[in-house]
Amino acid sequence: MQRRKFLKKSTLSSAGLVAAPFVASAGSLSTGAKPKAHTALFEGYPMVIATWDVPNATAKAWEILENNGSSLDAVEQGVMVEESDVDNQTVGKGGRPDRDGHVTLDACIMDKDGNCGAVVCLQNIEHPVSVARKVMEDTPHVMLAGKGAEQFAYEKGFEKTELLTEKSRKEWLAWQETSRYEPVINIENHDTIGMLCLDAQGDIAGACTTSGMAYKMAGRVGDSPIIGAGLFIDNEVGGATATGVGEEVVRTVGSFLIVELMRQGKSPQEACEEGVRRIIAKNPDYKDFQVGFIAVNKKGETGAFCIHPGFSYRVYNRKGHFNPVSATYITP
Numbered sequence: 001m002q003r004r005k006f007l008k009k010s011t012l013s014s015a016g017l018v019a020a021p022f023v024a025s026a027g028s029l030s031t032g033a034k035p036k037a038h039t040a041l042f043e044g045y046p047m048v049i050a051t052w053d054v055p056n057a058t059a060k061a062w063e064i065l066e067n068n069g070s071s072l073d074a075v076e077q078g079v080m081v082e083e084s085d086v087d088n089q090t091v092g093k094g095g096r097p098d099r100d101g102h103v104t105l106d107a108c109i110m111d112k113d114g115n116c117g118a119v120v121c122l123q124n125i126e127h128p129v130s131v132a133r134k135v136m137e138d139t140p141h142v143m144l145a146g147k148g149a150e151q152f153a154y155e156k157g158f159e160k161t162e163l164l165t166e167k168s169r170k171e172w173l174a175w176q177e178t179s180r181y182e183p184v185i186n187i188e189n190h191d192t193i194g195m196l197c198l199d200a201q202g203d204i205a206g207a208c209t210t211s212g213m214a215y216k217m218a219g220r221v222g223d224s225p226i227i228g229a230g231l232f233i234d235n236e237v238g239g240a241t242a243t244g245v246g247e248e249v250v251r252t253v254g255s256f257l258i259v260e261l262m263r264q265g266k267s268p269q270e271a272c273e274e275g276v277r278r279i280i281a282k283n284p285d286y287k288d289f290q291v292g293f294i295a296v297n298k299k300g301e302t303g304a305f306c307i308h309p310g311f312s313y314r315v316y317n318r319k320g321h322f323n324p325v326s327a328t329y330i331t332p
């Protein structure tokens with residue numbers, strides 16, 4: 001790989017705790033100074049880590065974990081907060097629609113025993129992650145799609161809900177004025193929530209949920225509901241989840257890769273860096289898209305890495321509730 005300027009930044013802020021950002025130059029993604037303060041603070045369990053600045057979601061998960069709840073309940077109920085937040089236009093109700101004006105949701109969930117469930121292209125249901133959990137627990141399948149998933153949700157008692165808010169509808173109409181009906185990948189409109197939790201027993205679960213790429217083609221599915229791509233958990237090793245342009249994550253089965261790298265001895269941080277390196281090695285145009293990973297191992301140590309600045313994540317553990325932490329990144 002061509003040598004590039006490699007920026008690493010670690011910003012911690014919680015209850016007055018701030019570690020100064022630092023910048024280092026290195027020739028490859030898997031080398032360079034480690035953010036030591038990060039590693040020392042972000043270990044132990046129970047704990048929760050989630051993509052992006054989602055304080056209410058992480059607080060909900062933490063409440064469950066603190067009360068000796070399971071990591072599975074914590075990730076489900078944590079991400080449900082974002083699914084219901086109409087101000088979050090990239091997840092659940094209020095999400096931006098596809099180019100035909102339909103909000104279609106993707107989600108998955110995975111537990112400590114390797115059980116998993118997923119829904120793709122689900123319409124009219126506010127909590128796709130909970131439908132995914134029902135797929136996992138109540139069917140012999142892993143994934144249900146479209147109308148079948150919706151029908152299954154109604155059978156399980158989920159209510160039909162209008163997901164397209166007035167705000168998202170107006171923005172979609174404005175997009176139609178200028179877009180020529182062409183979906184455009186951009187860096188800004190991917191705020192999938194992925195969440196990983198270790199409970200008081202040290203058992204790991206994860207969930208990932210999104211409305212996907214804004215103004216996507218009808219039927220488009222990204223990485224978020226794909227076990228191994230948007231999320232992977234191995235309770236012997238750790239877990240990983242992704243945010244950003246799903247097409248790029250799917251091509252490297254990113255979350256599975258990161259867990260396997262941890263199995264081979266890499267720290268969560270090193271594994272996330274290698275996950276990003278695999279993506280950009282395949283795609284020289286990586287200046288045009290964002291991908292970020294978070295990961296956790298059995299000790300509750302965390303890692304996060306992305307392509308462009310701007311990706312942040314939240315961690316709650318017994319040492320504190322950490323405000324948005326800027327992920328380290330490579331920039332083209």
Ligand code: GLY
Pocket residue numbers: 190192210211212213221222223224242243244245246247
């Ligand atoms: N990562 C979300 C998506 O690409 O749909």
